Amino acid sequence: MDPVTVTLEGLAALGVTEVAVAAGARNIRLVRGALEAHGLKVWSFFEERCMGFFALGRALTTGHPVAVITTSGTAAVELAPAMVEAYYQRLPLIAVTADRPASYRGSGAPQAIEQVDLYGIYAKCYDVPSDPMPTDLDGPIQINVCLEEGSAAVPPVTFSGTRVLGYDPRATDKVRVSDVDLVLVGGLHPTQAGFISSQLLALGAPIVAEATANLTGVDHLMVTGGEKSLAELPVLKVLRIGCVPSWRWWRDLENRPEIEVTHVSDVPLTGLARDKHCRVWPLAALQCSESKHQTRSSLNLASTLHRVVMRWPLSEPAWMQHIRKAIPEGARVFLGNSLPIREWNLAVGCTEGITCFANRGTNGIDGLISTWLGVCAEAQDSWLVIGDLSTLYDLAGPWIANQLPSANRRIVIINNSGGKIFSRVKSLRDLDQQTQQVIENRHHLSFQSWAEMWGWAYRSISKPSDLNQLPDGNTVLEVMPDAKETESFWTAWSG
Ligand SMILES: Cc1ncc(C[n+]2csc(CCOP(=O)(O)OP(=O)(O)O)c2C)c(N)n1
Incomplete structure (x- = not known):
């Protein structure tokens, strides 16, 4: 059978209903097959790194397998960070990598790299047509599809979303x-x-x-x-x-x-x-069952925390509370790695009324905008709280926003002019100025023109009331925390 049909039918049997594609000549038959399939949502990207993280976000929020289809060569390699993150979160991300026919292996011919087992231990590889398609998955996999040149269409495949599991998830010891x-x-x-x-x-x-x-x-x-x-x-x-x-x-x-x-x-x-x-x-x-060991201590630092936040209202942890207050009930929130997630955990914590997500598989600061857009694709209100270097990492992330239904999406950039987590790591605090400059990547960049480039509204936020009455739609909120207040907060809180 045609390897394109084999692949698409295999994806349908795994319960896939969403696929992201970054088209090229080598994968064009897979892309055409996806576009012509019944019951399949297709997201379209121009590059693979954001695509991988977006698909990861879709799998994270829906729990269903999501496939990404790349062309051959370094295009397939660009998925590596998302595949590794999927492995450590055990998310069903499927990399479908178009390849040249197997006879090209080891030849160095144009766009022929060694694609089999590209993601190493992070994704089991099925080489189509030599290997049968998998019938189950409990984490990321790679489906490498060897294709001759050509663009011929395939008969439409139906994606019903039904997945036949090979195991009973309820059958487990207690x-x-x-x-x-x-x-x-x-x-x-x-x-x-x-x-x-x-x-x-x-x-x-x-x-x-x-x-x-x-x-x-x-x-x-x-x-x-x-x-x-x-x-x-x-x-x-x-x-x-x-x-x-x-x-x-x-x-x-x-x-x-x-x-x-x-x-x-x-x-x-x-x-x-x-x-x-x-x-x-x-x-x-x-x-x-009820703990015999009740250590219900009188430990309650909530009022101390409240006092320190009130004293330093423009410090980073205080900003987390201001942002939480601006978020409407029912919103989906994504917390960026580095200080945002830590400061939010301390100052806001686990609160009812919103749902929170993060990429804590490998704690990467890459792909966060893309993952968030995947997580919040169908949410009416969604917020991302992210550091400035993390934002710089994923500048192409907003590409996919035009393919999402319109909604209120807020990117809150905590712009503290670099990777400030490193000034909070004890073992790094005594480094000399030059090394600190290098590790923090200090800068004076603003994100206004980036927001404009993608057609997002932009607001510079310097006081909590700037978070009131936000415009509808996609908005970048650039928060400039007060560095001295942040320092004072931490001195007062942890000494
Ligand atoms: C992909 C990746 N590269 C490098 C790191 C190491 N790292 C952890 S935090 C950080 C700096 C983050 O800076 P920023 O996003 O501005 O957040 P802040 O530290 O200021 O909260 C870096 C480079 C990482 N976690 N992930």
């Missing part, structure tokens, strides 16, 4: 938990967060949750204060749920073997080198 001092919750999809919230309610142990945990109805168990509270809580047994937590406290667990961790996550990795071969239980396995 992990019974009743005796822990602390629950640490990292990112959870909102559809999983309801079940986890009910389990944690039954457990009754104190919870330190990231904003992306999306928990509901457990406010009374929630400990605010982030690192500061974690440092003070007496802990010997921890239940870790969801994505690997972003707290420094978690990293320091490497050197605290006396603290026992039970891992519950759909990504079967512990996120701790010391527990490398530990069992990680799937989320559905969690069965909690």
Whole structure:
């Protein structure tokens, strides 16, 4: 059978209903097949890096497999960052890489690179037509399709969205938990967060949750204060749920073997080198009953936090609270890596009324605008909170916005003129000026002309009231936090 038909029918059997394409001569038959298929949504890109992250965002929010179709050569390589991120989030991202016929391998002929197993351990490769198409997937895969030159159409394939799973996701042993001092919750999809919230309610142990945990109805168990509270809580047994937590406290667990961790996550990795071969239980396995070990401490740093925020209202953490207040009920929020997610976790935390997402597989600052646009494609209100270097990384991200339904999309750039996280890392604070300049990539760029280039409204934000009465549609909000206030905030908060 024609490898194009084999590929498209294979994608349909995996339950794909969305595909992103970046067209070239080599993949044109796959692109035509996608455009002519029934029941398939096609997103069109001019480059592959943003495309990969956009598709990752679609898979992150829908939970369904999403395919991206590239032409041959370095086009296929451009998907690598998104494929690696998909691996560490176990998202069903399918790279369909058009290739020259197998006889060209090892020849150095134009646009013939070695595409089989291009993503190494991060994506199992199926070489079509030699290999059969996969019938199941639990993370990213590559489908490398060898094609002769030509542009002939294929008979239309129907994509019904039905996926035949080879396993029963409910069939799992239970992990019974009743005796822990602390629950640490990292990112959870909102559809999983309801079940986890009910389990944690039954457990009754104190919870330190990231904003992306999306928990509901457990406010009374929630400990605010982030690192500061974690440092003070007496802990010997921890239940870790969801994505690997972003707290420094978690990293320091490497050197605290006396603290026992039970891992519950759909990504079967512990996120701790010391527990490398530990069992990680799937989320559905969690069965909690009331904790015998009630360490409900009187630790409540909420009022201290409030005081410090009020004292330094133009510091970065205070800006997170101002931004949260401007976000309407029901909005989808994406938190950029580096300081935005950390400052949001501290100053806002896990709040009801919005759903939060992030790329915490590898904590990259690349592809964040594109991932967010994928996550929020069908949301009426969506917000991205992102650093300035992270924005510079994904300048082509807004390309796809014109193909999305119109909605209120806000990119909030926290422009602190460089990678300011490095001035907060203890081991880097004493570096000389020149090295600091290099590690932070200090700059004086503004994002106004970038917003204009993409036809997005732009607002420079220097006081909280600038966030009122925003225009409808796509908007870039450039926040300039006060560097001195930020420094004062951290001195007052952590000393
Ligand atoms: C792809 C990638 N490259 C490099 C890094 C290392 N890194 C972590 S944070 C950071 C700086 C981020 O700067 P910015 O987006 O301005 O955020 P800020 O630190 O100011 O919050 C860098 C380069 C990374 N996480 N991902």
